[in-house]
Each structure stands twice: as C-alpha cells, then as structure tokens.
Amino acid sequence: MANKQRVKGAEALLMSLIAEGTDIIFGYPGGQVIPIYDHLYDYKDQINHILTRHEQGAVHAAQGFARVTGRVGVCMATSGPGATNLVTGIADAMLDSTPLVCITGQVPQTLLGTDAFQEADIISMTMPITKWNFQVTSASEIAGAVAKAFYIAQSGRPGPVLIDITKNAQVEEVDFAYKPCIYLRSFQPKPEFDPALAEKAVEMINRAEKPIILAGQGIKLAGAEQALIEFAEAGNIPVAQTLMGISSVANDHPLCVGNLGMHGNVAANEMTQHSDLIIAVGMRFSDRVTGDLKTYAPHAEIIHVDIDQAELNKNIRVALLVHADAKDALEAFKVGLKYKDRTAWFAFAKDKAALEDKLVISCSADPEGKQITMSEVVQRLAVAEKSDAVIVTDVGQNQMFGARYSRFNRTRSFVTSGGLGTMGFGLPAAMGAKLGVPDREVVCIMGDGGFQMTMQELGTIMQNRIGLKMIVLNNNYLGMVRQWQQLFFDRRYSFTDLENPDFAVIASAYGIPSRRVTEPCDLEAAIAELVDAPGAFFLEVIVKREENVFPMVPAGASLSKLIFNE
Amino acid sequence: MNKEYIVIAFTENQIGVLNRITACYLRRKINIESLKVSESSIKGISMFVISAYTTEEVVSKLVKQIRNIIDVIEVKYYNEDELITQEIALYKISSKLFKENGRVEAITRHWNTRIIEFNPQYVVLEKTGTREEIEELRAELERGGLLEEFTRSGSVVIHRDSIEEILQNKIDSNV
Ligand SMILES: Cc1ncc(C[n+]2csc(CCOP(=O)(O)OP(=O)(O)O)c2C)c(N)n1
Numbered sequence: 107m108a109n110k111q112r113v114k115g116a117e118a119l120l121m122s123l124i125a126e127g128t129d130i131i132f133g134y135p136g137g138q139v140i141p142i143y144d145h146l147y148d149y150k151d152q153i154n155h156i157l158t159r160h161e162q163g164a165v166h167a168a169q170g171f172a173r174v175t176g177r178v179g180v181c182m183a184t185s186g187p188g189a190t191n192l193v194t195g196i197a198d199a200m201l202d203s204t205p206l207v208c209i210t211g212q213v214p215q216t217l218l219g220t221d222a223f224q225e226a227d228i229i230s231m232t233m234p235i236t237k238w239n240f241q242v243t244s245a246s247e248i249a250g251a252v253a254k255a256f257y258i259a260q261s262g263r264p265g266p267v268l269i270d271i272t273k274n275a276q277v278e279e280v281d282f283a284y285k286p287c288i289y290l291r292s293f294q295p296k297p298e299f300d301p302a303l304a305e306k307a308v309e310m311i312n313r314a315e316k317p318i319i320l321a322g323q324g325i326k327l328a329g330a331e332q333a334l335i336e337f338a339e340a341g342n343i344p345v346a347q348t349l350m351g352i353s354s355v356a357n358d359h360p361l362c363v364g365n366l367g368m369h370g371n372v373a374a375n376e377m378t379q380h381s382d383l384i385i386a387v388g389m390r391f392s393d394r395v396t397g398d399l400k401t402y403a404p405h406a407e408i409i410h411v412d413i414d415q416a417e418l419n420k421n422i423r424v425a426l427l428v429h430a431d432a433k434d435a436l437e438a439f440k441v442g443l444k445y446k447d448r449t450a451w452f453a454f455a456k457d458k459a460a461l462e463d464k465l466v467i468s469c470s471a472d473p474e475g476k477q478i479t480m481s482e483v484v485q486r487l488a489v490a491e492k493s494d495a496v497i498v499t500d501v502g503q504n505q506m507f508g509a510r511y512s513r514f515n516r517t518r519s520f521v522t523s524g525g526l527g528t529m530g531f532g533l534p535a536a537m538g539a540k541l542g543v544p545d546r547e548v549v550c551i552m553g554d555g556g557f558q559m560t561m562q563e564l565g566t567i568m569q570n571r572i573g574l575k576m577i578v579l580n581n582n583y584l585g586m587v588r589q590w591q592q593l594f595f596d597r598r599y600s601f602t603d604l605e606n607p608d609f610a611v612i613a614s615a616y617g618i619p620s621r622r623v624t625e626p627c628d629l630e631a632a633i634a635e636l637v638d639a640p641g642a643f644f645l646e647v648i649v650k651r652e653e654n655v656f657p658m659v660p661a662g663a664s665l666s667k668l669i670f671n672e
Numbered sequence: 673m674n675k676e677y678i679v680i681a682f683t684e685n686q687i688g689v690l691n692r693i694t695a696c697y698l699r700r701k702i703n704i705e706s707l708k709v710s711e712s713s714i715k716g717i718s719m720f721v722i723s724a725y726t727t728e729e730v731v732s733k734l735v736k737q738i739r740n741i742i743d744v745i746e747v748k749y750y751n752e753d754e755l756i757t758q759e760i761a762l763y764k765i766s767s768k769l770f771k772e773n774g775r776v777e778a779i780t781r782h783w784n785t786r787i788i789e790f791n792p793q794y795v796v797l798e799k800t801g802t803r804e805e806i807e808e809l810r811a812e813l814e815r816g817g818l819l820e821e822f823t824r825s826g827s828v829v830i831h832r833d834s835i836e837e838i839l840q841n842k843i844d845s846n847v
C-alpha cells in the first residue's frame with residue numbers, strides 16, 4: 107500500500123485513475139465537476155484530457171479507445187444534462203461488452219433528492235445499462251470505488267460502470283492510499299474450466315463432417331485470436347465471424363469463410379444452415395445473426411462457449427454449454443482433435459462464395475459506371491490501406507458495406523456499434539481509436555445521416571490535431587431505412603431523404619484538409635490522397651443514391667432465405 | 673406453462689441491488705406477486721424472496737441474469753413445493769358483527785386465528801399459514817360479509833435443504 111497522503115477527493119480521484127494506468131480521459135466540464143477539472147490542470151503531464159464537443163462524443167471516444175486497445179476507456183461529465191448525454195454511449199458499451207469507467211459529477215449530498223439545479227438521478231437511469239454503478243458521497247469512498255470500477259469493467263465479460271461523485275466528496279480532504287481490487291466475493295469473473303467439457307467437445311468435433319466455428323467479439327476480449335487459429339487449423343475447421351468478431355481472423359486466412367448474419371456472406375450463412383456442428387465462441391446468437399430461430403441451423407448440434415453464463419441457452423438451446431473463457435476453451439479443444447480433409451465442405455464454401463461474387467460483388471450497383479457506389483469506395487480503400495488500417499464505421503448502409511468489403515490482417519481493427527446500432531457513434535469512436543493507437547492508420551466510414559449526429563467532434567479533431575481519416579458516403583438518404591422502405595414498404599420513402607450542406611466545406615472550416623468527389627474516375631486518386639495525408643483528412647464521396655446492401659436476410663426470416671437484389 | 677416460481681437471492685447488503693433485481697423482471701414485463709427482503713442468517717448478506725407467475729424457461733433465464741448482478745452472491749429458483757412457505761395475514765372485522773354473528777367464533781377457532789386487537793370498533797385477527805389457507809379464510813369471511821379490511825405479508829420461506837449452508841460454503845471457498 108502506498109504511503110498515505112492528505113488530498114482533496116478530486117485529487118484522490120485522479121491519483122486513483124493514474125494508479126489504474128489511465129493516461130487519457132474524454133470529458134466535458136460543468137458545475138459539479140469543476141473541482142476535478144481544477145486538479146486536472148495540475149495533472150496535464152500524466153493525464154491527457156480530451157475536451158470533446160458533446161458528452162456523447164466523450165463516451166463514444168472512450169469506447170473507440172477501449173475497443174482498439176483492450177484497455178478501459180474513461181470518460182467524464184458533469185451532473186444533470188452532462189450525465190444524461192452519456193446514456194446512449196453507456197447503453198452501447200453495455201450491449202457491445204466494452205470496458206468503460208464513466209465518471210459523473212453530482213450535486214452535494216445535502217441536496218440529493220431535492221430537485222437541485224442540474225440534479226439527475228443518473229444512478230437509477232443507468233442501472234439497466236451498466237454492469238455496476240455507485241454513488242460516492244464522501245471522499246473516503248473514492249479510491250475504493252475506482253478500484254472496484256476498474257476491476258468490474260474489465261473482468262469477465264467487460265462492460266461499462268459508472269461512478270457518480272457528489273460535489274462535497276470532491277472537495278473534502280482524505281488520507282489517500284490506493285489498493286487495487288482483485289477480488290469480490292459476489293463476483294466470479296472467470297469460470298473455472300471443466301476439462302470434462304473439453305473431452306466431450308472434442309468427441310463431438312471429431313465426429314462432425316461439416317463443422318463451422320462462429321467467432322464473436324469474445325475472441326478479441328479473451329485475447330484468443332491465436333488459440334482460435336491454432337484450433338481451427340488443427341481440425342481444419344472453417345471460421346465465420348459475427349459483425350463484432352470481424353478482424354479476429356485475417357480475411358485472407360484460408361479457413362476464413364466470411365461474415366455471418368443479416369448482411370453477411372452467403373458462404374458463412376449457408377454453411378450455418380448445412381453444418382452438422384456449430385462451435386460458437388464468444389458470440390451471443392443475436393437475432394441479427396440467427397434470423398428466424400425456428401429454422402436456424404437445422405442440422406447442427408451446437409457447442410456454445412461463453413464467459414457469460416446468462417448467454418448460454420438464452421436465445422438458442424444448445425447441445426453442449428461451455429461456460430468458459432474463450433482462450434481456455436479453445437486451447438483445451440485442441441487436445442486430441444483430429445485433422446480431417448473436409449474437401450466437400452470447403453468446396454461448398456467455395457461454391458457459395460462464387461455465387462455471392464456472381465450475384466452481388468462483381469455486379470456493380472451502377473453497371474454503366476456513371477456513379478460511384480459505396481461498395482466500390484470501401485473495396486478501393488481496403489486495397490489502398492493494404493488491409494492494415496483500423497476501420498471504424500457509423501451505422502447504416504455505410505456500416506454494412508464497411509463490414510462486408512473492408513479487409514483486415516490483424517485483430518481489434520474493426521470498430522462498429524453492433525448491439526445498439528447507434529448512429530453518430532462513428533466519428534467520436536474513431537477519434538478515440540486513433541488516440542488509442544496513434545501509430546496506426548484509422549479510417550472512419552460514415553453516412554451523411556450519422557455524420558450529422560456527432561459532426562461537432564470535428565472541433566475536437568482540429569483542436570487536438572488527431573490524424574484521423576474520414577470518409578462520408580453521401581447518398582443524401584438515410585440509406586438503410588430507405589432500403590427497407592424500398593424492399594418492404596413499397597418504395598414509400600417517408601422522411602428519409604436529406605438535403606445536405608457541402609460537408610467538405612464544413613471540414614475545411616475546421617482547418618481539416620478535405621476533398622469532395624462525384625466522378626468515378628476521381629475516386630482512386632481521392633482515396634490515395636486520403637491514405638497519404640500526413641494528418642487528418644476528410645473525404646466526401648457523392649455516391650449513387652439508391653444502392654442497396656446485398657445479400658440480405660430480411661428481419662425475422664430464415665437464414666436460408668437470402669435475397670440478392672431488388 | 674405459467675405457474676408460480678419463487679426466486680431466492682442472497683446479496684451483499686448494498687443500495688441499488690433491489691432495483692437491479694426488480695429491473696430484470698420489469699424488462700421482461702413480469703409482474704412480481706410478492707417480494708420480501710431481509711437480513712439472512714449471515715450478517716451483512718440480504719435474502720430476497722420473490723414470487724412471480726411465469727414459465728420455467730423464462731424464470732431460468734431470469735435467474736441467470738440476476739446472477740450477473742455484481743452484488744448477487746447466490747440465486748436460485750424454486751417451485752412452490754420445494755420450499756416451506758408461510759405467510760401471515762391480518763383480518764379486520766367490525767366488533768358489532770364479531771359479537772352478534774354467531775358464526776364468527778366458530779370460524780376463527782376452526783382456522784386457528786389469534787385475536788391481536790379488540791376494541792369497540794373492530795377486531796383484528798391474525799393467521800399464519802400457506803397462501804391457500806389464508807385465501808380460504810378470507811373467502812369465507814367475505815362470503816359472510818364480515819371482512820372490513822385484509823392484508824397479508826409476502827412469503828417467509830425456508831428450504832427443505834439448507835441453502836444457507838451452501839451459501840456459507842461458497843463464501844468460504846471463495847476467500
Ligand atoms: C440514433 C439512431 N437513430 C436512428 C437509427 C435508425 N437508422 C438506422 S440506419 C439509419 C440510416 C442511416 O443513414 P446514413 O447515416 O446516411 O447512412 P446510410 O445508411 O445512408 O449509409 C437510421 C435512421 C439509428 N440506428 N440510430
């Protein structure tokens with residue numbers, strides 16, 4: 107234990123964060139956190155505080171940071187409106203298992219419950235969207251609360267936690283000593299692995315002719331990328347990724363058969379439907395992955411590995427439940443595993459990939475080549491970045507094209523709002539990601555709708571000289587909703603068309619080099635300019651207005667009922 | 673099939689746990705029939721007893737989600753017949769009727785009730801028993817037009833096997 111030191115609560119908070127390894131905080135000040143900001147002023151050399159333009163930007167930035175680094179993202183806001191502005195990001199982090207410590211100021215303890223100025227009951231409001239939250243009302247609780255917060259946020263299945271600190275606790279004095287939390291009797295983050303389950307699993311896998319691995323984000327969260335590949339190679343088993351699992355396996359790995367779900371690849375989805383054994387690891391059978399549950403994977407037995415016991419048998423009944431850390435399980439599954447040729451099974455994958463290529467990929471949405479298509483932009487970007495960039499997306503068609511056509515050669519390189527599907531996530535999350543891995547190229551792909559939900563963060567990018575590359579795929583539509591209207595609502599485009607400003611000019615107003623392209627012939631050079639730019643660069647691409655994302659499994663339909671065109 | 677399931681949870685005695693637990697029911701739009709929180713036989717650990725009508729499939733998932741609440745140490749669900757359950761109920765009857773209606777005394781004796789207050793306006797009877805017994809007495813008094821007011825507690829339960837022993841072992845083995 108460190109020597110005791112007499113400090114104010116606000117300073118104790120910063121010292122606690124530093125003790126947990128925090129060197130960057132995304133935040134926004136206000137009345138009930140001024141004491142903390144006052145001390146931040148003295149800690150500039152140890153904590154880089156990034157002032158965002160909106161608290162939603164702060165929380166998404168912390169998410170982006172956490173997703174690419176695997177570390178806990180920290181954000182801070184004042185009481186009342188500051189705190190409520192964090193809510194969307196916290197809900198997003200909860201669904202996408204992102205470790206966050208969110209700190210909010212609160213009115214002094216004596217005013218709690220009185221409807222004081224800027225009082226909001228953020229503890230109640232965030233109860234269902236945090237893994238844990240706690241209100242600190244005295245300085246003596248701060249170090250303990252921070253220790254517990256970091257432990258809970260990053261242990262087991264990660265998630266967001268929130269500490270609400272009343273103003274009096276920030277200004278009171280306390281004898282500071284920090285002790286990290288390593289154990290809570292009511293919380294068992296890592297289940298003990300039962301070797302008997304591995305034996306059973308291996309027996310099932312060795313029996314299977316057409317197995318497939320479904321890799322979710324749990325692979326990244328457990329650091330199980332290597333274990334996954336070794337396991338897959340040992341049994342010669344194809345690997346498909348969920349949206350959140352993308353980049354856990356390199357796209358060019360021969361066993362990688364692509365993405366699952368609503369806009370996934372034909373091979374991955376069809377293989378699910380024809381497989382005799384599904385080995386699902388660190389994924390949760392979300393409705394966007396399974397489609398109609400009654401017709402899902404009709405021939406398969408399922409082995410489900412997850413660290414969260416509440417996910418097992420939640421959406422789908424499985425043959426073998428493995429409550430375990432993904433890495434522990436995959437390492438154990440390798441033992442005694444038989445290599446099989448599976449020639450026919452891989453030929454099936456190849457056929458389906460060829461079908462997708464024929465029906466979707468190589469048939470441009472704009473055959474005459476007069477307009478730029480979104481798929482073309484993402485494909486060209488992937489080539490120009492040599493599969494080595496971090497790709498952050500917003501939500502909508504841009505996201506699905508981003509997921510389908512980006513290419514990755516290493517893990518933690520694809521960041522998207524999966525569970526909540528939060529428009530406005532992209533730009534701030536990409537900003538946080540770039541600050542987390544400053545030596546990597548980070549590109550944010552957005553739609554014209556989502557960009558306008560958080561585009562004020564261009565100010566943060568300007569002020570902090572964040573070398574982020576930004577692409578707005580401008581179709582002048584809320585494209586994904588328009589696609590549904592076209593396909594399922596008789597082309598009645600009710601309130602989905604957008605009249606937009608000149609985005610490139612807006613970026614320029616922030617001093618960010620920018621370019622706007624409208625002609626297909628200019629695209630390649632524009633992307634090259636973006637890739638080569640030494641710092642931030644903003645590219646607006648005017649794309650074909652009515653391009654659709656295919657293939658598609660309509661919501662609630664069977665995975666076997668893929669649609670390929672309008 | 674919907675039936676009554678009783679969830680018993682042992683938790684740290686922390687503010688907010690109650691809300692987190694009830695929120696699990698709320699999310700799935702399950703109405704809680706009764707809920708009781710009290711200190712367990714182990715100091716600092718609270719015991720929740722929650723009864724609700726739902727299906728086994730739903731209650732099993734619900735319990736897993738409750739288990740994920742950080743401050744929850746142990747949680748299980750039970751069929752009613754796995755537990756010894758008692759409730760306490762109070763019945764208020766006007767003193768006039770109590771004295772004049774010849775049946776009251778017989779009823780109260782038959783149902784093993786206890787008079788806990790007797791004043792010129794009303795009599796309060798107390799009965800401990802199963803939910804069914806309590807409801808039967810209530811129905812009988814209501815039929816006779818005797819009942820003025822009625823209230824009952826949530827379930828007080830004890831498991832046929834010792835769950836607290838299991839809990840204590842769990843806490844000890846975790847240390
Ligand atoms: C905050 C929020 N509001 C609404 C939606 C519903 N929604 C999903 S995609 C979409 C359209 C997105 O339009 P745009 O950002 O232009 O992207 P595009 O689909 O055109 O690529 C909408 C409105 C959402 N996901 N998030």
Ligand SMILES: [Mg+2]
Binds near residue numbers: 553581583
């Ligand atoms: Mg759009």
